Amino acid sequence: MKYLPLLLSAFLMIACASNPQAQGDIQASSYTVEPAKLSPKEKENLAVATFAGGCFWCTEAVFEQVKGVKSVVSGYAGGSKANPTYKEVAAGKTDYAESIQIYFDEEEISYQELLEIFFGTHDPTQLNRQGPDVGKQYRSEVFYHSDKQKQEVEQYMQKLSASGKYDDPIVTQVSAFEKFYDAEDYHQNYYEHNPDNPYIINVAEPKISKFKKNYSQYLKDDIKS
Numbered sequence: 001m002k003y004l005p006l007l008l009s010a011f012l013m014i015a016c017a018s019n020p021q022a023q024g025d026i027q028a029s030s031y032t033v034e035p036a037k038l039s040p041k042e043k044e045n046l047a048v049a050t051f052a053g054g055c056f057w058c059t060e061a062v063f064e065q066v067k068g069v070k071s072v073v074s075g076y077a078g079g080s081k082a083n084p085t086y087k088e089v090a091a092g093k094t095d096y097a098e099s100i101q102i103y104f105d106e107e108e109i110s111y112q113e114l115l116e117i118f119f120g121t122h123d124p125t126q127l128n129r130q131g132p133d134v135g136k137q138y139r140s141e142v143f144y145h146s147d148k149q150k151q152e153v154e155q156y157m158q159k160l161s162a163s164g165k166y167d168d169p170i171v172t173q174v175s176a177f178e179k180f181y182d183a184e185d186y187h188q189n190y191y192e193h194n195p196d197n198p199y200i201i202n203v204a205e206p207k208i209s210k211f212k213k214n215y216s217q218y219l220k221d222d223i224k225s
Helices: 002-011 020-030 056-063 086-090 111-119 149-164 198-214
Strands: 047-053 071-076 096-106 139-142 173-176 180-182
Touching: 002 086, 047 111, 056 071, 056 096, 056 111, 056 198, 111 139, 111 149, 111 198, 139 149, 149 173
Parallel strands: 139 173
Antiparallel strands: 047 096, 047 139, 071 096, 071 180
């Protein structure tokens, strides 16, 4: 019986990957959330970054709190099948990774700073997994939108590797951006709309706390106050 609390905790922490279709049906029937999209005009003066670093509920939650970030959309990148679904991606039936697309103002936050936050809030040495989430859909990957972004991420990864910060090698993939599919509506702003979800409490909350502690200089002003 003394192991029951540990077993229960472990069970709760795998919620992001367990029975995605049933989970999706429950959440979709509870409310409708419009994806955090911007109009074409609003995007004109914004730069774009695309990252994959485990369950997109967590990565989205981190970057939504970063100054200069105007929108974060959860979705799928790195695969070839048209219009992938969460059920397919979460079950590992595609080549897609759960990803986020970030629209940001370069006058407020640089791509280099976004890379610092990205690598500092997930484990880039874990191959095809992040914590309790296992599978290629949870891999660490940066999808670059320009040669400049490609150069910046490669240089930053070289710097991290040389720093001795990690005992194991960095396995983050670096790939040219091709296509991004928005995830279903109920995944957008998931952290905000599902604060009592066991996965959010056990996995996302600690990550958010770590971000706020280690990268407070990048927090939006309304979050700082």
